[in-house]
Amino acid sequence: MPTDSTERETEELTPGAQRILEVASELFYRRGIHAVGVDTIAAESGVTKRTLYNRFGSKDNLLRIYLETKDRRWRELVVDRLGSENGDPRARVLVPFTVLPEWLTESDRGCSFVNAFAELPERDHPGNRVIRAEKQWLRRFFHDRITEAGAEEGAASTLAVQLLALHEGAIVSNAIAEVPGTVRAVTEAATALVDAALA
Amino acid sequence: MPTDSTERETEELTPGAQRILEVASELFYRRGIHAVGVDTIAAESGVTKRTLYNRFGSKDNLLRIYLETKDRRWRELVVDRLGSENGDPRARVLVPFTVLPEWLTESDRGCSFVNAFAELPERDHPGNRVIRAEKQWLRRFFHDRITEAGAEEGAASTLAVQLLALHEGAIVSNAIAEVPGTVRAVTEAATALVDAALA
DNA sequence: GAGTAGGTACACAGATCTGTATATGCAAGG
DNA sequence: CCTTGCATATACAGATCTGTGTACCTACTC
Numbered sequence: 001m002p003t004d005s006t007e008r009e010t011e012e013l014t015p016g017a018q019r020i021l022e023v024a025s026e027l028f029y030r031r032g033i034h035a036v037g038v039d040t041i042a043a044e045s046g047v048t049k050r051t052l053y054n055r056f057g058s059k060d061n062l063l064r065i066y067l068e069t070k071d072r073r074w075r076e077l078v079v080d081r082l083g084s085e086n087g088d089p090r091a092r093v094l095v096p097f098t099v100l101p102e103w104l105t106e107s108d109r110g111c112s113f114v115n116a117f118a119e120l121p122e123r124d125h126p127g128n129r130v131i132r133a134e135k136q137w138l139r140r141f142f143h144d145r146i147t148e149a150g151a152e153e154g155a156a157s158t159l160a161v162q163l164l165a166l167h168e169g170a171i172v173s174n175a176i177a178e179v180p181g182t183v184r185a186v187t188e189a190a191t192a193l194v195d196a197a198l199a
Numbered sequence: 200m201p202t203d204s205t206e207r208e209t210e211e212l213t214p215g216a217q218r219i220l221e222v223a224s225e226l227f228y229r230r231g232i233h234a235v236g237v238d239t240i241a242a243e244s245g246v247t248k249r250t251l252y253n254r255f256g257s258k259d260n261l262l263r264i265y266l267e268t269k270d271r272r273w274r275e276l277v278v279d280r281l282g283s284e285n286g287d288p289r290a291r292v293l294v295p296f297t298v299l300p301e302w303l304t305e306s307d308r309g310c311s312f313v314n315a316f317a318e319l320p321e322r323d324h325p326g327n328r329v330i331r332a333e334k335q336w337l338r339r340f341f342h343d344r345i346t347e348a349g350a351e352e353g354a355a356s357t358l359a360v361q362l363l364a365l366h367e368g369a370i371v372s373n374a375i376a377e378v379p380g381t382v383r384a385v386t387e388a389a390t391a392l393v394d395a396a397l398a
Numbered sequence: 399g400a401g402t403a404g405g406t407a408c409a410c411a412g413a414t415c416t417g418t419a420t421a422t423g424c425a426a427g428g
Numbered sequence: 429c430c431t432t433g434c435a436t437a438t439a440c441a442g443a444t445c446t447g448t449g450t451a452c453c454t455a456c457t458c
Binding site: 030031032034035109110113114115116117118119121131132135136139158161162164165166167168169170172173175176177178179181182185186188189192193196 | 229230231233234308309312313314315316317318320330331334335338357360361363364365366367368369371372374375376377378380381384385387388391392395
């Protein structure tokens with residue numbers, strides 16, 4: 001069985017399936033989920049619709065894999081950068097902000113997860129679960145790094161939520177408000193909040 | 200001609216049209232724009248599809264009016280609360296945050312504008328314009344109140360962008376991350392940033 | 399050399415979408 | 429009284445959507 005409902009890793013996908021996933025990711029992100037049909041995805045992948053269904057089973061499943069893949073890439077980027085930030089504990093807290101400039105080069109349409117959330121109201125939809133898990137992961141990332149930096153529990157919880165909101169807002173308002181220097185300004189705010197909490 | 204493409208005010212709508220607008224607002228917000236058909240909107244409004252088209256002309260136009268109405272209500276809420284906040288200039292800056300608890304009682308699915316933005320990629324779509332104008336308005340609101348509080352231009356611009364991001368993030372992560380106390384924590388962060396900038 | 403994996407080509411079912419056409423009912427205001 | 433505004437009922441056009449059925453092709457592997 002090459003394709004069951006719990007698709008494992010991107011590397012195990014056939015070349016055709018990888019192209020489908022790449023094209024679908026771009027289209028879902030740029031045009032929206034419901035606005036993109038499987039016919040379009042198949043055509044732009046240079047593949048027949050039959051192949052798409054043979055590889056992914058359904059549009060919903062393809063959507064879930066799209067979100068899981070994006071989630072994995074985001075976590076890898078953050079964790080990877082964390083590895084080369086062994087010095088200042090405060091800099092480690094701020095890694096999700098310092099990676100934003102490169103992350104946003106290919107994400108000028110806002111946050112993939114927030115956008116998908118707008119189109120996936122049902123909490124038990126697989127995609128909805130992935131989205132909420134992603135935000136929980138980031139909040140916990142902040143919380144753990146803040147704790148490592150020496151803050152006590154209460155302060156860490158509060159600061160984690162504040163940084164999460166600031167981070168979301170940076171991506172979203174960077175796309176919608178289109179104010180130059182948004183990322184820089186928001187990163188400064190995050191730095192100020194961290195410094196104040198760890199003072 | 201009762202219904203041209205530049206519908207004036209909500210008060211001028213017929214009772215049927217008002218019901219349609221209310222139902223459409225709820226459905227667009229809770230289920231998404233593309234996921235809701237005009238048949239559903241008409242049925243839930245207790246109205247025929249013909250009436251919907253006679254009153255609003257098209258789904259796109261109804262969508263635009265939905266966004267404009269939400270925008271107007273938000274601005275009115277903020278400006279209204281600003282009127283009863285004549286004392287501390289810093290409290291005036293923070294009005295968009297202090298109204299959040301009541302605004303979010305009926306908005307647990309994130310920000311209407313951010314959600315709609317996810318489904319309206321084209322910049323020249325009327326709805327897209329409304330959304331971007333709304334964010335610009337809020338940023339300018341922050342900027343003007345900060346300036347009134349005595350900050351100089353550079354600091355006001357930076358702080359306005361920071362508060363805008365924090366504000367967006369509060370609404371979005373309140374809906375997705377579902378962490379209790381998000382609004383309170385974020386408002387504290389906003390207060391800290393304002394205090395630091397005006398020190 | 400037979401089987402299998404991956405893909406093509408193409409038609410089609412069945413649902414749903416936006417928008418329109420046509421004919422009718424009813425109540426208020428001139 | 430009778431036009432006009434607002435709504436109803438119902439059918440339909442035409443497009444698009446997800447998903448399937450069927451038959452064929454090709455290359456690699458056992």
